[in-house]
Amino acid sequence: MNLPRIGLTTLVALAFGLAVTSFVSSGTLLSLFTQAIIYAIFAIGIGVLLRQNGMVSFGHALYFGGAGYGIGILLQAQLMPAELAIVLTLVGLTALAFVIGLIIVRVPGIAFGMLTLAIGQMAFLMASRARGVTGGADGMNIDWPSTLFGLSQSVLLKPAHMFLLCWSVLVLVLFALALLLRSRFGSITEAVRDNEERARFIGITTLLPRASVYALSALVTGVAGILSSLNTGFVSPENLHWSLSGMTLMMVVVGGARALWGPALGAVVYFLFKDILGDYATHWMSIFGLALISVIVFSPHGIAGALQRLSTLGKRGAPLPAAARPAQAH
Amino acid sequence: MSHNSTARSGPAYVLQAQDVAIHYGGVKALDGASLTLEKGQIRGLIGPNGAGKSTVIDAITGRRALTRGQVTLMGEDVSALGAVERRRRGLSRSFQRTSIFSQMGVRQQVELASYKMGVADSQADADAILKELDLDRLSHATAEDLGYGEQRRLDLALALVGRPKVLMLDEPMAGLSVKESMDLAQHLKQLTSSWEVSVLLVEHDMDVVFGISDVVTVFELGRVIASGAPAEVRANPRVREAYLGSAA
Numbered sequence: 321m322n323l324p325r326i327g328l329t330t331l332v333a334l335a336f337g338l339a340v341t342s343f344v345s346s347g348t349l350l351s352l353f354t355q356a357i358i359y360a361i362f363a364i365g366i367g368v369l370l371r372q373n374g375m376v377s378f379g380h381a382l383y384f385g386g387a388g389y390g391i392g393i394l395l396q397a398q399l400m401p402a403e404l405a406i407v408l409t410l411v412g413l414t415a416l417a418f419v420i421g422l423i424i425v426r427v428p429g430i431a432f433g434m435l436t437l438a439i440g441q442m443a444f445l446m447a448s449r450a451r452g453v454t455g456g457a458d459g460m461n462i463d464w465p466s467t468l469f470g471l472s473q474s475v476l477l478k479p480a481h482m483f484l485l486c487w488s489v490l491v492l493v494l495f496a497l498a499l500l501l502r503s504r505f506g507s508i509t510e511a512v513r514d515n516e517e518r519a520r521f522i523g524i525t526t527l528l529p530r531a532s533v534y535a536l537s538a539l540v541t542g543v544a545g546i547l548s549s550l551n552t553g554f555v556s557p558e559n560l561h562w563s564l565s566g567m568t569l570m571m572v573v574v575g576g577a578r579a580l581w582g583p584a585l586g587a588v589v590y591f592l593f594k595d596i597l598g599d600y601a602t603h604w605m606s607i608f609g610l611a612l613i614s615v616i617v618f619s620p621h622g623i624a625g626a627l628q629r630l631s632t633l634g635k636r637g638a639p640l641p642a643a644a645r646p647a648q649a650h
Numbered sequence: 651m652s653h654n655s656t657a658r659s660g661p662a663y664v665l666q667a668q669d670v671a672i673h674y675g676g677v678k679a680l681d682g683a684s685l686t687l688e689k690g691q692i693r694g695l696i697g698p699n700g701a702g703k704s705t706v707i708d709a710i711t712g713r714r715a716l717t718r719g720q721v722t723l724m725g726e727d728v729s730a731l732g733a734v735e736r737r738r739r740g741l742s743r744s745f746q747r748t749s750i751f752s753q754m755g756v757r758q759q760v761e762l763a764s765y766k767m768g769v770a771d772s773q774a775d776a777d778a779i780l781k782e783l784d785l786d787r788l789s790h791a792t793a794e795d796l797g798y799g800e801q802r803r804l805d806l807a808l809a810l811v812g813r814p815k816v817l818m819l820d821e822p823m824a825g826l827s828v829k830e831s832m833d834l835a836q837h838l839k840q841l842t843s844s845w846e847v848s849v850l851l852v853e854h855d856m857d858v859v860f861g862i863s864d865v866v867t868v869f870e871l872g873r874v875i876a877s878g879a880p881a882e883v884r885a886n887p888r889v890r891e892a893y894l895g896s897a898a
Binding site: 515 | 711713733734737738742743745749750751752753754758759762763765766767768808809811812
C-alpha cells in the first residue's frame with residue numbers, strides 16, 4: 321500500500337469511528353466494542369511479532385498487565401502527572417522488552433514460546449505475591465486523576481468517548497506500524513524472518529532487528545494495557561496470566577498475521593462469537609475452537625489471508641501469481 | 651599445502667586459506683587444507699560427497715569456527731572476524747540450497763542487500779545486478795513465485811551485491827537444466843572479467859568445472875589431494891581413481 325493510500329485509509333477509518341458513535345447509542349454495545357478494540361490492539365502487538373519475526377509468544381500478557389501495574393504504581397506514588405506516567409510506563413516497558421528480547425530472540429521455535437511463557441508466569445507470580453506493591457491476588461485500583469490530557473474523567477469515561485479514544489488509538493497504531501514496516505526497518509526484519517543466514521551474508525546483524533521487533537510488539541501491547549487500565553480503572557494478576565496471552569494468540573491465528581489488520585479482525589470475530597454465542601451456549605469457547613481449527617486447516621493465514629487471496633484473484637482474474645511473468649525469462 | 655600451479659613470481663592473492671581445519675570432536679571435516687585465489691580467477695573445487703568442499707567455504711566465510719589455520723583477504727587476516735564482517739569486507743557466498751528471501755520482492759531484496767553493503771546508490775546498483783543476471787523483468791515479482799532457475803539466479807544476485815572480491819558458490823548448477831547451467835557458467839566467466847571477482851566454485855558438473863575454471867583443486871577426506879590446471883588435474887591418476895573415474 322502506498323503512502324497516500326495509507327493516509328486516506330487512516331482518515332476514512334477515523335471518520336468511521338466518529339460515525340459509529342453517532343449511530344450507536346447503546347452504552348453496553350459501545351462498551352463491548354471498546355473492549356474488543358483494546359484486545360484488537362493487544363492482538364496487533366502479538367501479530368507484529370509473528371509477522372516480522374515469525375515468532376509466537378505465549379507470554380505477552382506480561383506487557384499488557386505490566387502496563388496496568390506500571391501506571392497504577394506510578395500514579396499511586398504521585399510523583400508525576402498522569403500523562404508523563406503513561407509515557408514513562410510505555411518507555412520502561414519497551415526498554416525492558418528490548419533487554420529481554422536481546423536474550424530470548426536468539427532461541428528459535430517452540431523454545432522461544434516456552435521462554436515467553438516462563439517469563440510471563442514469573443511476572444504473574446510476582447504480582448500475585450507482592451501484596452504490598454500490587455495488591456496481590458486482589459489486584460489494585462488505579463487512581464486516575466480527575467483530568468487527563470485536558471479532559472475531565474467524567475467526559476472521558478463516557479462509553480461513546482471511550483470507544484472513540486480506543487478506536488482512534490487503534491487506527492493510529494495501525495497507521496504508525498504501516499509507515500514503520502514499509503521503511504527500511506520493515507525490509508530488514510522481513511529479511512531476517514525469511515532467511516536469517518542469508519541475511520547475515522548480505523551484511524545484516526540479525527539480533528538487533530529481532531530484539532527491536534520484540535520491543536515494538538511489547539510497546540503496542542503496552543498501549544492496549546494502558547487503555548484497559550483506563551477503561552476499567554483496575555489491574556489484577558489475571559491481566560498477566562498466560563491464558564490471556566493464549567486467548568489473544570487465538571485472535572491472531574483466526575484473523576491472520578500476514579496483514580497488519582488481521583489480528584484486529586480476529587479480535588472482533590472473537591468478541592462477536594463471545595457475545596452472540598455466549599447468549600445461547602455456555603461452552604461457546606468450544607464452538608470458537610471449531611472455528612479456530614477450520615481457519616488453521618482451510619486458511620493458514622487466517623481470515624485476513626483468505627480475504628487478501630480473494631482480492632488478489634479478483635484483481636488478476638487468474639489463480640497463479642506467476643501468470644503475468646514473461647514466458648521465458650532467461 | 652597446495653597452491654595455484656600458475657608459474658608466477660609473487661602473485662597478488664586476493665584470498666589465502668592456510669592450513670584451515672574444522673574438527674567436530676574426533677571427526678575431521680576439514681584437515682589442514684590450503685588454497686589461494688588470484689584476482690579474476692575461477693578455482694573449481696571437486697571431490698566426492700563429504701570430502702570437505704562445502705566445509706572449506708564455511709571455514710573461509712566464517713560460518714564455522716576454525717579449529718586451526720588462517721584466512722587472509724587482500725593481505726588482511728580475517729580469521730577472527732564473524733560472517734557479517736567478512737561479507738562486508740568482500741567475502742561472499744551462495745549455499746547448496748537456494749537461499750533467498752522468499753516472501754520479499756525480487757528488487758526489494760537485492761536493493762536491501764545493496765543498502766546493507768553500504769553501496770551509495772543502492773537503487774541503481776540493484777538495477778544493474780538484476781540486469782546483469784537477466785532478472786530485471788522480474789523485479790516486482792515475489793521471490794517465491796519465481797521458477798527454480800530464476801531463484802538460483804536471484805541467489806547469485808544477492809551474493810554479488812556490493813561487488814565482492816571473492817565469490818564462493820556451493821553447487822550453483824544443482825537442479826538446473828543443461829541450458830540453464832551453461833548460461834550460468836557463461837555469466838560467471840563474464841563476471842570474473844567485467845567485475846574482476848574471484849570465484850571459488852564447488853560443483854559436481856564436471857563439464858562446467860573443467861570448462862570455466864582456471865585452476866581445479868581436488869578434495870578427499872578433508873584434505874587437498876591435487877591442485878593445478880584443469881588438464882593437469884584431469885590427467886592425475888590419483889584424482890581419476892578417487893573421484894573422476896570414467897567421467898574423466
